[in-house]
Amino acid sequence: MKYKKLSLGISFFAISVFLVFLFLFQNTKTFSNETTYSDKFELKFANNFISYVINDQESMSFNLFAIQEVTNKNYSLEKLVSSIEFNNPNIKITDFEVDTGIKHKGYKLINIIVNVEVLTNEIEEANTLLIQFNNEDVRPYEMGKIIVQSNQNFEKEGKHIEPFGNYTVGYPSLLLDVVLKNTTSGYISPIEISDLSRDIFYQFHDDFEFPPKENKQVKINDFNKKDNAVYDFMTISPILSYTIDNDTKLYKYNMPGVIYNILDPDIEKMEKMVE
Incomplete structure (x- = not known):
């Protein structure tokens, strides 16, 4: 009986070690995939110019055009962007959508549609888009210029x-x-x-x-x-x-x-x- 108990104990121990190893292996693969996206593609914005009077207490939608390098890798950008902000907190992005278009000369057309509110009555300006990828790092992109003011x-x-x-x-x-x-x-x-x-x-x-x-x-x-x-x-x-x-x-x-x-x-x- 003692030998049987010992054998049973070793079996449970071996199974436990295997399950822990399997869990760590699977999660290591997941973490590895999640943390490498933002470093594996190039995103270049057009020289966009937005100068607009926005109705008070309302938002307005704008297009921000860019191209994504896809010669060697073609990540789905619309699935990777977690949040977007301007480098001016008084220009608030209330919602956004990432649309992708045609491929040309190793690049893919990107159109980021942002819904914008202006939070003051002053003329507010920004020139950089702060994009967070996969709920991780935030990367700045020069996108041209946006100038907005309330119509009040x-x-x-x-x-x-x-x-x-x-x-x-x-x-x-x-x-x-x-x-x-x-x-x-x-x-x-x-x-x-x-x-x-x-x-x-x-x-x-x-x-x-x-x-x-x-x-x-x-x-x-x-x-x-x-x-x-x-x-x-x-x-x-x-x-x-x-x-x-x-x-x-x-x-x-x-x-x-x-x-x-x-x-x-x-x-x-x-x-x-x-x-």
């Missing part, structure tokens, strides 16, 4: 101007062609159209004005760019600065948003980033 300051001034007829949203290059209506009984003298930061702007000639209660075409083919900056993809709220009846008070109207190059074919999008 604009709405307080009232609306003297509104779009008339069809309003073109998407453009292949930096131009603007819209018809605006003067809803007041006075003469409106436009001074400038720009984005929030005046990175992009156009100044009107002195003789251009909107007669009372009438609509007029605004066609701009030659926006000025600060420091001759070149952006790959742009999302902008054009802001019209103006006076009424030559008064010194300056008003600002944030026009509906417009996008540039975002509707280009995917191949053309990628060529901008691969170069």
Whole structure:
């Protein structure tokens, strides 16, 4: 009986050691797989430019384009991203989605769609995206520039101007062609159209004005760019600065948003980033 008990004890011990070894082996494999993803792919962002007036207490969706190197490895980026933030806590990303597209020249097209809220009434700016992979390390990526502000300051001034007829949203290059209506009984003298930061702007000639209660075409083919900056993809709220009846008070109207190059074919999008 003693030999049988000893034999039984050795059997239980051997089984226990085997189970512990099996557990450690399986978890070592899991941990090894999980901790290597973020170091095994290259992600390069386009020079995105977003300058937008966001409705108060609401969020707005924006596209951030990038390319992922897939020559030797093709990790599924949409499954690896745990969280995304800007390097400005006052620009809050409330939700995001990672979309992947075509492959071209060893790269895959990436479109990160972010829902954004602005938490102050000031102009807020960021230029870096902080991406957390697989609930582990956070890596910074320069993504261009985002400038946002709540529409609260604009709405307080009232609306003297509104779009008339069809309003073109998407453009292949930096131009603007819209018809605006003067809803007041006075003469409106436009001074400038720009984005929030005046990175992009156009100044009107002195003789251009909107007669009372009438609509007029605004066609701009030659926006000025600060420091001759070149952006790959742009999302902008054009802001019209103006006076009424030559008064010194300056008003600002944030026009509906417009996008540039975002509707280009995917191949053309990628060529901008691969170069």
